[in-house]
Structure formats: structure tokens, C-alpha cells
Amino acid sequence: MPLRKPLQDELNAFHAEICGALADTRRIAILYELAEGPKAVGELVSALDVPQATVSRHLKVLRERQMVTAQRDGAHVIYALADERIIAALDLLREVMRDILSRRAALAQAMTLEAS
Amino acid sequence: MPLRKPLQDELNAFHAEICGALADTRRIAILYELAEGPKAVGELVSALDVPQATVSRHLKVLRERQMVTAQRDGAHVIYALADERIIAALDLLREVMRDILSRRAALAQAMTLEAS
DNA sequence: TTCATTTATTCGCCTATCCGAATATATACA
């Protein structure tokens, strides 16, 4: 039985919010860094070579959507992935991406051949 | 061996583009509609109850990112999912979403009890 | 308390993206 439409819309809106958190180059990099294990903000900053304020702002986005957890440890704050399935989903999309890229490469190849 | 950083950044940017296509309520609804099978634009319009121009614009975004395919059939254009794994990824994120929502519900519950 | 370190937030500015409305294009058929 399908959901009532307004409810379905609301779920989709939340779903879009989750996806929106993934729709940024730096946040993707952060999530993959955290996939290796919990890290302090400073570690992320040096690993990604991005300004500290920028990393903090992105972490806030991920935190608000509960995709990462934050735990203070003295002067440091340790961030961790809240759910491994986020990485699983990203990996799945990376596979799709790879196929899209190889289709494009094949097309470029065909065009090159045709032109010669 | 890790990828060279600029290359990694470029991959992440593409990855973010793919995720960006998923970061919209209506596009999510469209993708789930197409998960049931190929559909013409008009069918999507009536299924989703969204203006035709809006559906077309969103389809364009999905088409450009090669997440759906379009095939003209007379006056109609039939759209289809380009890759089932897109739905798999969305489903995975929906599971994460469900857990986030239930954590929130539990928190709300706890706050209610404490207040009484 | 004062200073150093680590992290978070705020302020403009700029760009991207969404929408509704209107319009354009493509096809089928008389």
C-alpha cells in the first residue's frame, strides 16, 4: 500500500536533505577520511589541505544531519562516521560513476576514430 | 597507493555532481517512479502531480548526468533509469535515514518523559 | 589570570539552483 502523498513528499524531502549533505566535494572527502577511522578536526584539515574554518563549516552540516558524530576530547574534537552505510552508498554511486565515465570515454574514442 | 590529490579532487567533484542530482525532492520522486519501469513524461507528471515544465527541467538534470535515458516514441519521450544501482544507493540512504529518525523519536520520547 | 592551541561561528559577497509563467519545438493526424 503506497504512502499518503504528503507523507511521501516529506520523506523525499528528508531524503533529499541527506543526499544534499553528500553533494559537495569537500564533504565527500571528509566522509572518506572518516571512513578510515575517527579523526580530530586538525587531522582532517591537514589530510585534506583545506582551511580550518571550511572544514568546520562542513562538519557542522554533516553533524546537523547526523551523518557524523562529534566527541570532545580536551581541546580536540573527534569526529566519526555515524553510519557505515553512508560509505556503502557513496561507493555504490562511485561504481555508477565509473560506468558513466567509461561510456563517455568510449564515445570520445568512437568520435576520434570517425574523424580520422 | 592513493590517487594524486588533484585527480582525487576531480573524482570527488564528479561524485558530488552525481549526489547533487539526488539532492532534490522531485528528482528523488522521479527516480523512484522510474524504478517501477520506463515511463513517458506525461505519466510522470500525473503520477507526481507536478507541473510539466518542472518535470522536464528535472529530467534534463538527470539526463545530463546520465542517470536516466530518454527515448523518443512518436510524440512521447520514454524515460528509464540508466542504472539500478542508483536506486540501491537511494535505498541504502533511506535505511540510514530511518535510523536517524528513530534516534530523534527516541530523544523526543525521553524529553517528554523527563518533563512529566 | 594570561597565553597558546584547537575548534566554531559570523559577515559579506558571489554563484548555483529552484520555481512559475510563458514560449518554443516536435510529432501525429486531418
Place this chain on the structure above:
DNA sequence: TGTATATATTCGGATAGGCGAATAAATGAA
């Protein structure tokens, strides 16, 4: 050709989201 149907695009305005720079807040140690 002319008309109806199906789909796509464009325009202008509103909103969201990104960034750099500056600043604030939290903690630890002298």
C-alpha cells in the same frame, strides 16, 4: 497545410549554499 498533443526551453526573481576573512569560544598549561 493547420491543429492538437506531448515535451523542452527560456526568463526573471527568490532562495540556498559556498567561500575567505575575521573573530569568538573552549580547553590546557604556565
